[in-house]
Amino acid sequence: MSSPSERKARLIVHGDQPYNAEPPLGRLRAAYRTPAEDFYVRSHGDLPDLEPETWRLTVDGGDGVTGELSLHDLQIRFPEVTVTATMQCAGNRRADLRAVAPVSGDPWDAGAIGTAAWTGVRLGDVLRAFGVTGDAGLHVAFESHDRVEGRPYGASIPLAKAMAPETLLAHAMNGAPLLPEHGFPVRAVVPGFAGVRSPKWLRRLAVQRHPSDNPIQADDYKLYPPDVTAESADPTRGHTIDTMPLNAAICEPDRGATLKAGPNRVRGYAVSGDRAIVRVDVSGNGGRSWRQADLEHETDAPFAWTFWSVDLDLPPGEHELAVRAWDAAGQTQPALPDDVWNHKGYLCTCWHRLRVRAEA
Numbered sequence: 001m002s003s004p005s006e007r008k009a010r011l012i013v014h015g016d017q018p019y020n021a022e023p024p025l026g027r028l029r030a031a032y033r034t035p036a037e038d039f040y041v042r043s044h045g046d047l048p049d050l051e052p053e054t055w056r057l058t059v060d061g062g063d064g065v066t067g068e069l070s071l072h073d074l075q076i077r078f079p080e081v082t083v084t085a086t087m088q089c090a091g092n093r094r095a096d097l098r099a100v101a102p103v104s105g106d107p108w109d110a111g112a113i114g115t116a117a118w119t120g121v122r123l124g125d126v127l128r129a130f131g132v133t134g135d136a137g138l139h140v141a142f143e144s145h146d147r148v149e150g151r152p153y154g155a156s157i158p159l160a161k162a163m164a165p166e167t168l169l170a171h172a173m174n175g176a177p178l179l180p181e182h183g184f185p186v187r188a189v190v191p192g193f194a195g196v197r198s199p200k201w202l203r204r205l206a207v208q209r210h211p212s213d214n215p216i217q218a219d220d221y222k223l224y225p226p227d228v229t230a231e232s233a234d235p236t237r238g239h240t241i242d243t244m245p246l247n248a249a250i251c252e253p254d255r256g257a258t259l260k261a262g263p264n265r266v267r268g269y270a271v272s273g274d275r276a277i278v279r280v281d282v283s284g285n286g287g288r289s290w291r292q293a294d295l296e297h298e299t300d301a302p303f304a305w306t307f308w309s310v311d312l313d314l315p316p317g318e319h320e321l322a323v324r325a326w327d328a329a330g331q332t333q334p335a336l337p338d339d340v341w342n343h344k345g346y347l348c349t350c351w352h353r354l355r356v357r358a359e360a
Contacts (some may be wrong), residue, residue, distance in 0.1 A: 029252055084304050118260065161193065169189075183201055256355065275331075
């Protein structure tokens with residue numbers, strides 16, 4: 001296994017405390033399942049140092065049914081499953097919004113995303129073992145070992161999503177134990193939802209009648225209209241970010257690249273939280289005309305991204321490349337970052353654009 005410093009050297013680091021980093025986009029696009037060392041890292045606090053032998057998960061089923069599970073308990077008491085799914089930070093592509101006006105948060109490019117084969121047990125199986133049934137009005141609150149501003153990280157998801165077959169308590173990623181920065185020994189994986197709803201380094205989960213009151217859930221990760229500022233924001237009126245929206249990005253060529261005039265391969269990804277990608281359009285002239293890209297998707301992975309590629313004929317000169325995706329509901333993306341700007345820099349879903357130069 002590579003060392004933490006070797007893995008960090010592979011990434012574009014936005015911060016050390018907390019540690020936040022993303023891969024170069026060309027390397028992100030190199031494999032459908034993102035290698036763990038190339039997977040983006042989003043931390044809100046410290047990185048806990050946990051021992052698998054002493055790790056325990058406390059489960060509170062809600063009606064006085066509580067207990068503890070060790071890693072060994074999870075592995076022998078419940079069926080092991082593997083789900084290939086994309087995880088994405090709600091701030092992915094924040095850099096495009098920063099170009100419109102200042103926003104808070106790390107300046108993510110389009111690399112705060114990755115896809116892995118997650119192995120573990122279904123969260124629903126664990127909850128049922130503690131007497132939980134499918135009451136639609138309930139929530140599952142997670143608490144983790146990392147601390148954010150003096151208290152444990154916490155978030156929650158609706159019980160219906162917790163009981164869905166794709167939602168896991170995962171202990172492995174792409175066939176190997178989780179790396180420390182990715183949640184070792186056990187994390188939640190909630191496909192289709194923002195990465196903030198897939199807490200790492202789990203210590204406790206509880207079924208309750210209201211969402212978590214942790215600041216991560218109650219105050220952060222809210223989407224606001226463009227006229228709301230940090231000073232005027234009221235978290236009770238912001239939209240809680242759960243399911244991730246339709247998005248697409250160009251991974252190759254690099255922004256500002258000098259290319260040889262003529263046919264050039266353009267590649268990237270498209271993703272939608274819970275809908276299929278049915279079409280990707282790519283432009284070499286800023287959206288005045290479009291070519292449909294070839295799509296690559298695994299049919300048995302409905303919560304994973306779609307890779308796309310297309311050859312564009314680029315004559316000598318400057319070119320603005322752009323991409324937009326379409327989902328199974330016939331929805332597509334807005335054209336400009338101005339259309340989706342918000343002061344927190346969340347959910348940048350406009351066309352992804354970059355400029356290149358072609359030379360004869």
